[in-house]
Amino acid sequence: MTSRSCPCGLPEPYAQCCGRFHRGEAAAPTAEALMRSRYSAFVKEDEGSLLRTWHPRTRPPRVEFDPGMRWTGLEILETGQGSAFHSTGTVTFRASYRGGSLHERSRFERVDGAWVYVDGDFLE
Numbered sequence: 001m002t003s004r005s006c007p008c009g010l011p012e013p014y015a016q017c018c019g020r021f022h023r024g025e026a027a028a029p030t031a032e033a034l035m036r037s038r039y040s041a042f043v044k045e046d047e048g049s050l051l052r053t054w055h056p057r058t059r060p061p062r063v064e065f066d067p068g069m070r071w072t073g074l075e076i077l078e079t080g081q082g083s084a085f086h087s088t089g090t091v092t093f094r095a096s097y098r099g100g101s102l103h104e105r106s107r108f109e110r111v112d113g114a115w116v117y118v119d120g121d122f123l124e
Contacts, residue, residue, distance in 0.1 A: 005086035007043040009074045022049040027115070031082025031089030031108035034115040039074045046068055055109060055118045070098040082108055082115070089115075092123070 004083020006017035013019075018040035020026045021033075028034035034053060041049040047063045053062070073096040092105040106120035 006036075007040040007071065007074070008012075010036065014040065016113045022046050022107075024052075028053075029084055029115075030079075031086075031106075032076060032079050032091050034108060034117065035076070035091040035093060035106060036074065038117060039093075042095075053112050053114075053116055055111060055116045058119050061085075061089070072096045072098055078105075086110075 001122070004013055005011050006014045006019075008018050010017050018037040019029050021037040022041060022044070025082060028037050038050060038053060040046075041053075042065075045065045047065075050063050051059060075094045075096070077094060078090075078092040080090040082091065087107045087110045090105055091108065093103075095102045095104075103123040104120040105123060107118040108115050109118050
């Protein structure tokens with residue numbers, strides 16, 4: 001990742017990549033795009049974006065950010081469904097941080113036409 005690329009790992013600048021989703025200018029078209037956007041929101045500590053894209057039945061009242069956490073990269077390992085033609089999807093990913101990584105299979109659903117994060121299972 002360069003200083004000009006989006007934290008999600010795609011080469012576009014943040015403003016044209018995940019930033020447009022965070023600002024509400026566009027909706028993520030796929031579960032993977034939402035996963036990338038949510039990772040970037042964690043990097044940017046954008047609580048509003050995270051809460052807006054969390055399923056209402058599993059959404060916490062607030063997001064607690066660890067002030068010492070330094071995210072260093074996102075790797076998408078597998079996707080299941082989650083396209084414009086689906087109502088559910090999964091994204092398996094590894095999010096690296098200074099000192100370790102988080103490996104998760106996340107579940108997504110469409111609510112009122114928009115992709116939202118439901119929950120996830122941590123993997124080894």
